[in-house]
Amino acid sequence: MDTPTDFNDRMLSLGLARVSEAAAHASARLIGRGDEKAADQAAVNAMRDQLNKLDIRGTVVIGEGERDEAPMLFIGEEVGTGEGPVVDIALDPLEGTTLTAKDMPNALTVISMAPRGTLLHAPDVYMDKLAVGPGLPENVVSFDMSPSERVFALARAQGVKPTDITCCILERPRHEDLIREVRSTGASIRLITDGDVAGVIHVAESEITGIDMYMGSGGAPEGVLAASALKCMGGQIWGRLTFRNDEERGRAYKAGITDLDRIYSRDEMVTADVIFAATGVTNGSIVKGVRREPHFIETETILMRSKTGSIRRMIYRNPIR
Secondary structure (H helix, E strand, O other), rough: OOOOOOHHHHHHHHHHHHHHHHHHHHHHHHOOOOOHHHHHHHHHHHHHHHHHOOOOOEEEEOOOOOOOHHHHHHHHHOOOOOOOOOOEEEEEEEOOOHHHHOOOOOOOOOOOOEEOOOOOOOOOOOOEEEEEEOOOOOOOOOOOHHHHHHHHHHHHHHHOHHHHOOOEEEEOOHHHHHHHHHHOOOOOEEEEOOOHHHHHHHHHHHHHHHOOEEEEEEHHHHHHHHHHHHHOOOOOOEEEEEEHHHHHHHHHHHHOOOOOEEOOOOOOEEEEOEEEEEEEOOOOOOOOOOEEOOOOOEEEEEEEEEOEEEEEEEEEEEEEO
C-alpha cells in the first residue's frame, strides 16, 4: 500500500481532541489525591488507548521517556491502526502531575501531531525558552539580549512602559537572578510552580491571560509542544538546549542533534503544519478543568490547526453510566 501524502489534518483534529479528552477524564479521578505517578499513569493509559483507534501510522517523538524508562508512550513507540498518514506525535499525557496531585491550576493533557520528520526530536534535557505573542516585529526579543533588555524592547514594540509588561517565569532556584533582573525594570512577574507549556501559551492570548513574555528554562520536550501551539495561535518562541553533564549531551546526539549550541525558532522546532489539542484537568487561565456532576463529566478542550489558524474551544459533556 502506498503511503498517503496528505496529512489529513482536518479529519484528524477531532480525533486528537478525543485523545486529550480521554486522558483528562482518566486523570481527573486523581485530582487532589496526592499521587502524581498514579495520575500520570492513568492519563498515559487512556491517551494510548485512544491513539491506537486513530487511522494513522504514528511514531511518538516526544513522549514519556526512552523505551526502558516508560512502558507506554515511550519515544519511538508506534501508535495508531497502521493505516492512514505517517505522522510524528509529541505529547504530555499530564502536563502538571504535581498540579493535579495538589489540585492546583493549569494542569493539562497535551498532544500535537504533524507529518513525519517535522517535529524536533528534543531530548529529555533542559531548554532555555523565550516567547512572545503575535503581532510583534520579527525577533523583537532574543537570547542575545539580557532579561532587562528584553523587557525594554518588548515595551517599545508594544508602545507601553516597562511597568506595563508582565513576564511568566517558572519559580525555581535557578531563576533567582533572572527574576531579580526582570523586577529591576519595573515589570511584573507571574511565577508558576509547574506547567510551562501552559506558561508559554499564555503569551498568545495576553489580552485574556495578562502575560506578555515567557522566559526561563524548562523541559525541552515541553518546548516543542509549546512551539506547536504557537505555530497555530501565532507568536514567537526560541529554544536553546542546555546540558548539565555528558550523559545529557549523549541524549542529544542519540536524538540526532549535532549542534548543541543551536538556537531553534518556532518554525525550526515545528517545520510543517501541525494540529494541537489540550484539555483542562484542573481549572486554569487557558481552559477550564474537569467538572464532575452526579450524572455527567464535562471537559473543555482547545483544538488548533496551523494550516488555517483555526482555534476551537469545545465543551464535551459525557454521561456517567
